[in-house]
Amino acid sequence: MAAALYGDDGFFRRERPADHFRTSVSASPVFATAIAQLVAGVDKALGHPDVLTVVDVGAGRGELLSQVFTLLGRDSRVRPVAVERAERPDGLDPGIEWRADLPDEFAGLLIATEWLDNVPLDVAVLDQDGVARYLLDDGELGEPLDSADAHWVERWWPLRVPGDVAEIGLPRVQAWADAVGRVTAGLAVAVDYGHTMADRRPTLTGFRDGREVEPRFDGSTDITAHVAVDALGVPVLKQREALAALGVDGARPPLELATTDPAGYVRALSRASQAAELLAEDGLGDHWWAVRTVTIEWTPWRLSQSWTR
Numbered sequence: 001m002a003a004a005l006y007g008d009d010g011f012f013r014r015e016r017p018a019d020h021f022r023t024s025v026s027a028s029p030v031f032a033t034a035i036a037q038l039v040a041g042v043d044k045a046l047g048h049p050d051v052l053t054v055v056d057v058g059a060g061r062g063e064l065l066s067q068v069f070t071l072l073g074r075d076s077r078v079r080p081v082a083v084e085r086a087e088r089p090d091g092l093d094p095g096i097e098w099r100a101d102l103p104d105e106f107a108g109l110l111i112a113t114e115w116l117d118n119v120p121l122d123v124a125v126l127d128q129d130g131v132a133r134y135l136l137d138d139g140e141l142g143e144p145l146d147s148a149d150a151h152w153v154e155r156w157w158p159l160r161v162p163g164d165v166a167e168i169g170l171p172r173v174q175a176w177a178d179a180v181g182r183v184t185a186g187l188a189v190a191v192d193y194g195h196t197m198a199d200r201r202p203t204l205t206g207f208r209d210g211r212e213v214e215p216r217f218d219g220s221t222d223i224t225a226h227v228a229v230d231a232l233g234v235p236v237l238k239q240r241e242a243l244a245a246l247g248v249d250g251a252r253p254p255l256e257l258a259t260t261d262p263a264g265y266v267r268a269l270s271r272a273s274q275a276a277e278l279l280a281e282d283g284l285g286d287h288w289w290a291v292r293t294v295t296i297e298w299t300p301w302r303l304s305q306s307w308t309r
């Protein structure tokens, strides 16, 4: 999976994510508006520091940061940083820093939309003797799990009968912990599709040209698996709750507006339908937001650790 996605000729080295699947970022500019609100809240909570860093991990082609930086009026205190394995795209706002690795430390907001689902993982299968083994890409079973993976599976995705499959989420937990550990003050948010113990299920799949396809390990498809969000060790909430608290509202505008201000009505209707897509049941609204505050008390949400169940 690592080689297929990020090797020299890997899928994400060549392909633009928005050409192959729809994320909250690519779905509508309403998402960037909400993230700009979040940045403003973090800025206030940090007491309007001289430098407010906004790091987007797995930034795609910088679409989210470009919009957020514009919405914030290119505030000279804001340092937008895109962390991305792909090359810097032509024409990107020169005010946006582009790098392959996370900065060592920073204060501000760390945002990662649909990053963790693309952090490579291994798949475990319980064999006929009750031993959990790695699934190889030719479909055969390989070595028994090492102790770290075995421990993770036992805690977060127990295998009960021969043939049971688990997607070993430990690399996501480690990637998230590493990213959060670099935030000296502020907020870290990962937005992704996921599951919890209540609805754990194998999800590994591929995407290409807007369609779900059999995952291929030759760099020709995206390869993705849902994130075991409860294992991240931080409060989680659904995107529809997270965005509602940031003012995203999918309600249609009142019909009277159509007579008093037809153009305004059409604009409001378009905004509402874009918002509705981000909030949709069985759609983007079901995505999880994993949230970690660092030194600040503020978030737009009333977070409860019990949401990690």
Ligand SMILES: C[S@@+](CC[C@H](N)C(=O)[O-])C[C@H]1O[C@@H](n2cnc3c(N)ncnc32)[C@H](O)[C@@H]1O
Pocket (backbone or CB within 6 Å): 012, 013, 017, 018, 023, 024, 025, 026, 057, 058, 059, 060, 061, 083, 084, 085, 086, 100, 112, 113, 114, 115, 118, 119
């Ligand atoms: C599914 S796309 C999401 C793009 C964008 N965030 C969005 O929501 O539309 C995942 C992106 O994460 C990038 N990525 C994955 N792991 C990464 C890592 N460790 N460092 C930098 N970029 C990474 C991939 O190259 C890809 O562009």
